[in-house]
Amino acid sequence: MSWQHDTMMNPAIEDLTTRAEESKFKLVTLGATRARQINSYFGQLGEGLGTLVPPQVTSVARKPLSIAFEEIAADKIVPVDPPTEEELAEAAAAEAAAAADAAALEAEQGDGAS
Structure with missing residues (x-):
């Protein structure tokens, strides 16, 4: 007869x-970030703003961190790595090129209207 003790951590x-790519640090960061978002959502409910994402699972838990962990377990929340420095540099270069193209186009249109 097998009996398993029901833990507080469920x-x-x-x-x-395993859902946080085998990293306890990613799990802690992901859970804490989402718990803050859930806490903010519940805090702004009376204001009617509705800008934050509500909890993605039905839970009997009352604590935001417990709800966040349940969302992670249900694969509703997944970790995303921040962009690398190279990706940020490429995005900045692309944005600068787009701004330069827009300025050149605006200058051409301004010269043609005169």
Whole structure:
């Protein structure tokens, strides 16, 4: 007869770390960030702003971190790596080129209207 003790941590930490790419640090960051978002959502409910994403799972938990962990376990929230320095530099260069093209086009249109 197998009996398993029901822990306070539900879902299990092992299940959560597999969803956070086997990194406890990513799990902590992801859970804390989402818990802050959930807390802010509940805080602004009376104001009617509706700019924040509500909890993505039905939960009996009352604490934002527990709800965040349940969302991670249900694959509703996934970790995303921040962009690298090279990606940021490429995006900045592309934005600068687009701004230069727009300025050149505006200058051409301004000369033709005179």
